[in-house]
Amino acid sequence: MTEFIHMFSYHFMQRALIVGVLVSLCAALLGVSLVLKRYSMIGDGLSHVGFGALAIASALGFAPLAFTVPVVVVAAILLLRLSRSSRVHGDAAIAIISSSALAIGVITVSLTTGMNTEVSSYMFGSILSLSRSDAILSVVLSLAVLVLFILFYPRIFAVTFDETFSRATGTKTELYNTLLAVLTAVTVVLGMRMMGALLISSLIIFPALSAMRVCKSFKAVVLCSAAISVMCFLVGITASYFLETPTGASIVVADLCAFALFALIGRR
Amino acid sequence: MAILTCEELSFSYEGKTVLHDVNFHVDEGDYLCIVGENGSGKSTLIKGLLGLKAPDSGRIIHSDGLCANMIGYLPQQTEMQRDFPASVREVVLSGCLNSMGRRFRYSAADRERAEMNMERMGIEDLADESYQALSGGQQQRVLLARALCATKKLLLLDEPVTGLDPKASAEMYNIIKLINLCDDISVIMVSHDIHEAVRYATKILHLGHSQLFFGTAAEYRESAQARRFLGGNRI
Numbered sequence: 001m002t003e004f005i006h007m008f009s010y011h012f013m014q015r016a017l018i019v020g021v022l023v024s025l026c027a028a029l030l031g032v033s034l035v036l037k038r039y040s041m042i043g044d045g046l047s048h049v050g051f052g053a054l055a056i057a058s059a060l061g062f063a064p065l066a067f068t069v070p071v072v073v074v075a076a077i078l079l080l081r082l083s084r085s086s087r088v089h090g091d092a093a094i095a096i097i098s099s100s101a102l103a104i105g106v107i108t109v110s111l112t113t114g115m116n117t118e119v120s121s122y123m124f125g126s127i128l129s130l131s132r133s134d135a136i137l138s139v140v141l142s143l144a145v146l147v148l149f150i151l152f153y154p155r156i157f158a159v160t161f162d163e164t165f166s167r168a169t170g171t172k173t174e175l176y177n178t179l180l181a182v183l184t185a186v187t188v189v190l191g192m193r194m195m196g197a198l199l200i201s202s203l204i205i206f207p208a209l210s211a212m213r214v215c216k217s218f219k220a221v222v223l224c225s226a227a228i229s230v231m232c233f234l235v236g237i238t239a240s241y242f243l244e245t246p247t248g249a250s251i252v253v254a255d256l257c258a259f260a261l262f263a264l265i266g267r268r
Numbered sequence: 269m270a271i272l273t274c275e276e277l278s279f280s281y282e283g284k285t286v287l288h289d290v291n292f293h294v295d296e297g298d299y300l301c302i303v304g305e306n307g308s309g310k311s312t313l314i315k316g317l318l319g320l321k322a323p324d325s326g327r328i329i330h331s332d333g334l335c336a337n338m339i340g341y342l343p344q345q346t347e348m349q350r351d352f353p354a355s356v357r358e359v360v361l362s363g364c365l366n367s368m369g370r371r372f373r374y375s376a377a378d379r380e381r382a383e384m385n386m387e388r389m390g391i392e393d394l395a396d397e398s399y400q401a402l403s404g405g406q407q408q409r410v411l412l413a414r415a416l417c418a419t420k421k422l423l424l425l426d427e428p429v430t431g432l433d434p435k436a437s438a439e440m441y442n443i444i445k446l447i448n449l450c451d452d453i454s455v456i457m458v459s460h461d462i463h464e465a466v467r468y469a470t471k472i473l474h475l476g477h478s479q480l481f482f483g484t485a486a487e488y489r490e491s492a493q494a495r496r497f498l499g500g501n502r503i
Contacts, residue, residue, distance in 0.1 A: 158362040168318035170336030170366040216398030217355035
């Protein structure tokens, strides 16, 4: 017990916990829609764009989050547009953008700082990378994501369940798809500092998939997914503190265990 | 009075014209059935009427204050919807979205409308069931209840009885006719089943890449198109 109290006495742990819980919530809520709309890979694609942007930001000495968030938001809107055009297929569009961004990021890194621990923390995440100002910005942005998601919940449901129907009956589906993409972009950037560019997409996909094994209504899936996400984050970060394993990877493994558990329950 | 008029409509996919010279109108209270073989452009026309596909030429004129948020639509089911985690109530309620305006929550009136339409479709007992676990006929009723929540003037149905057994199909046709008569909602339906179409509809639009026939159901029975379509058998 004293060790738990000890764990929370570190400032970086307090920051990581607050930001982590909020980002896990955002990721889980958006994840349900993204998985059901078959947009799972967007999270992955955006995280690579985020890596490229972070590399450039640190090379040029910009504030990492303030630079990366707008870049990834633009990339998200672009991805959505590309995946709609009939000329390039959605998954191909994501592959093109994400690998290009990763390539640019790697070149930027090798020309400037080289492969140091900071770069490795972009790849695999680190709870130490959150500065105080980053943490404040993360809290504000993730609260904004949560509020927007809750306000637009009926519309997000309708657009996710049946976009054609919504559009035919007078709902501005383009607007809500864009909203979804922007919220996802913000969440990905916030989450990737801690989870790492390579692991952030699991934060979006896993909780939704686990919840879908057992829950039968959309609301239940959303709520269950949020609960799973926060639980797995807490378990993961605690494990990483005590076992000295990487945070992002520990959270993903916790999510994997939860998925296995829910898959078992769902089969019965 | 015409609520929807189409003039010289034509549609194409990637430069290939699939439907041309379509001229018809829908009056208030009409029950129009669009018939024709597979690939004759029926679903394309529905997409055009819903504003999901822009016509190459021609005009679709909405009159009498008809706009998209007064139209209900029953789409052909897609595979994706079938494994979607959603309760029946959630699906039906989402039909009320187009009357929400700037509000963020469904009002008590919206919820009441959803309950009422579930009752009409005889699915009120299924309200908390999972949509994906229902039979094809029940799912179709759910989607029709959703369409009723969305409609105020016009209901478009794309092959509403596909995949239903004869009993469920007959019930579906009866429900649609009731909605048309009792609620004074105009109906446009795409159908494969020409016999049922002629029995229930007031007007028929026969397509085969262009407009082959447009007129009342009674006129259609006597027409050469109907005879050819049915292989010589009179209806």
